[in-house]
Amino acid sequence: MYPVINLGPFVLPTAGLLYILGAWFGLSLIERTAKQLKLNPEKMYGVAATALFGGLVGARLVFVAIYWRAFQDNLLGIVWPLNTGYNLWGGLVIGAAAAFFYGRFHQLNPAATLDTLAPGLILGLIVISLADFLAGPGFGTLTRVPWAITQYSMRRHPVQIYEILAGLLALFIWWRQHDQRLFEGQLFLLTISIYGGGRLLVDAFRDNAWLSSGGYHILQIISLAVMVGGLYLAARLGEKALQQQRQNETG
Amino acid sequence: MARLRFERTILLLALTALGVTWILFSREPVSQPRTISLTEAPIVGHLAPNFTLATPLGETVSLTDYVDRDGDSGQPVILNYWASWCGPCRIETPELQSASLKFKNQVAILGVNQGESAQTVTDFGLSFGLTYPLLVDQDNSVNRTYGVNSLPTTVFIDRKGVVREVFIGILNQAVLEDRLNRLLEEG
Numbered sequence: 001m002y003p004v005i006n007l008g009p010f011v012l013p014t015a016g017l018l019y020i021l022g023a024w025f026g027l028s029l030i031e032r033t034a035k036q037l038k039l040n041p042e043k044m045y046g047v048a049a050t051a052l053f054g055g056l057v058g059a060r061l062v063f064v065a066i067y068w069r070a071f072q073d074n075l076l077g078i079v080w081p082l083n084t085g086y087n088l089w090g091g092l093v094i095g096a097a098a099a100f101f102y103g104r105f106h107q108l109n110p111a112a113t114l115d116t117l118a119p120g121l122i123l124g125l126i127v128i129s130l131a132d133f134l135a136g137p138g139f140g141t142l143t144r145v146p147w148a149i150t151q152y153s154m155r156r157h158p159v160q161i162y163e164i165l166a167g168l169l170a171l172f173i174w175w176r177q178h179d180q181r182l183f184e185g186q187l188f189l190l191t192i193s194i195y196g197g198g199r200l201l202v203d204a205f206r207d208n209a210w211l212s213s214g215g216y217h218i219l220q221i222i223s224l225a226v227m228v229g230g231l232y233l234a235a236r237l238g239e240k241a242l243q244q245q246r247q248n249e250t251g
Numbered sequence: 252m253a254r255l256r257f258e259r260t261i262l263l264l265a266l267t268a269l270g271v272t273w274i275l276f277s278r279e280p281v282s283q284p285r286t287i288s289l290t291e292a293p294i295v296g297h298l299a300p301n302f303t304l305a306t307p308l309g310e311t312v313s314l315t316d317y318v319d320r321d322g323d324s325g326q327p328v329i330l331n332y333w334a335s336w337c338g339p340c341r342i343e344t345p346e347l348q349s350a351s352l353k354f355k356n357q358v359a360i361l362g363v364n365q366g367e368s369a370q371t372v373t374d375f376g377l378s379f380g381l382t383y384p385l386l387v388d389q390d391n392s393v394n395r396t397y398g399v400n401s402l403p404t405t406v407f408i409d410r411k412g413v414v415r416e417v418f419i420g421i422l423n424q425a426v427l428e429d430r431l432n433r434l435l436e437e438g
Contacts, residue, residue, distance in 0.1 A: 006400070013419070067425035077423055085426050139296060154290060200270055204277035208296045215279040224270040228263060235259050239252075 166198020
């Protein structure tokens with residue numbers, strides 16, 4: 001709908017601008033959530049920024065490695081232009097590894113750290129959906145529901161808005177639960193379970209979904225695994241925490 | 252505690268069953284072409300608008316000469332919008348020429364000029380030794396149809412005629428090969 005924003009002679013990609021804003025808001029949110037959970041905001045900001053920066057550098061380096069022939073005579077091309085050429089999986093793996101080593105170095109509690117990072121992660125996913133809505137390739141299936149949006153002369157499900165609503169619900173659950181958690185990691189598990197459940201539901205309304213060869217929505221399968229796995233772990237760890245609590249009360 | 256655990260297990264199993272049912276219900280029929288609900292639009296995921304333009308020598312070229320909307324006999328197409336006065340277009344042109352040779356008979360590269368004369372298009376092609384077709388769009392009708400307002404703009408179209416990416420800015424060899432390989436792998 002708005003893939004670019006024209007500012008005089010400059011053409012700015014809407015998605016890129018939103019990602020930069022999203023990263024900024026996400027990092028600020030993590031600082032706030034760290035304060036709410038009484039953790040060191042600087043270290044939490046540090047682990048998130050390391051994941052983000054490590055992910056960006058990693059995604060670019062893996063892309064350069066795959067297409068080394070194109071860069072070997074043009075080393076400047078590795079760092080410029082930066083608007084193209086990233087490898088998603090490389091970014092995810094290297095970003096996660098960078099965050100892991102940062103956490104190890106600073107002796108951060110992994111479960112408590114994940115609780116703090118969860119809202120930032122969900123906000124990032126909301127921004128991706130928003131960018132997809134404003135400038136991206138995503139669009140919903142054809143429908144006659146009253147809240148359908150017209151995209152290219154056809155009435156479609158606003159599937160990215162549904163994704164955003166799933167994210168907002170997950171953030172709401174985090175906010176409601178943050179001061180009554182039974183164990184560290186509970187907020188993260190609950191948040192990703194709620195978001196996973198939401199994506200499982202709404203991805204059915206995406207017309208250009210990522211499909212398996214049998215026609216199944218791959219994102220729905222991943223979302224189901226995240227939801228069930230998250231709830232199972234939350235229940236198990238919650239039970240242990242309750243037992244511990246009772247032992248402490250009786251002992 | 253045992254009763255609570257039992258109830259929790261039942262709840263998780265019920266949720267899993269509901270999720271699996273929903274996934275089965277949402278499954279796309281694989282025998283049906285995915286482009287069935289698509290309209291023509293220069294937007295990712297839509298059918299690329301068809302057009303017919305002439306080369307400077309007067310030979311006409313249509314998008315549907317290359318893509319096959321109803322079958323599997325088409326080939327991916329790259330529409331590269333350019334102009335002779337556009338510096339960034341000049342930077343990426345050798346990369347496009349190199350790709351056109353490397354992916355000969357697998358991918359069609361079409362250079363759509365923006366608003367210049369047939370003579371200018373010919374001179375540009377000769378100066379770079381281009382072998383892929385350059386198309387004259389002197390009244391900018393195809394440029395307008397594709398909403399091109401910045402140069403260079405490159406539209407990647409799969410063999411079925413669906414727009415897969417609209418790339419604004421200079422293409423380098425790595426990006427070009429990455430996108431072409433993806434288009435070819437998608438079959």
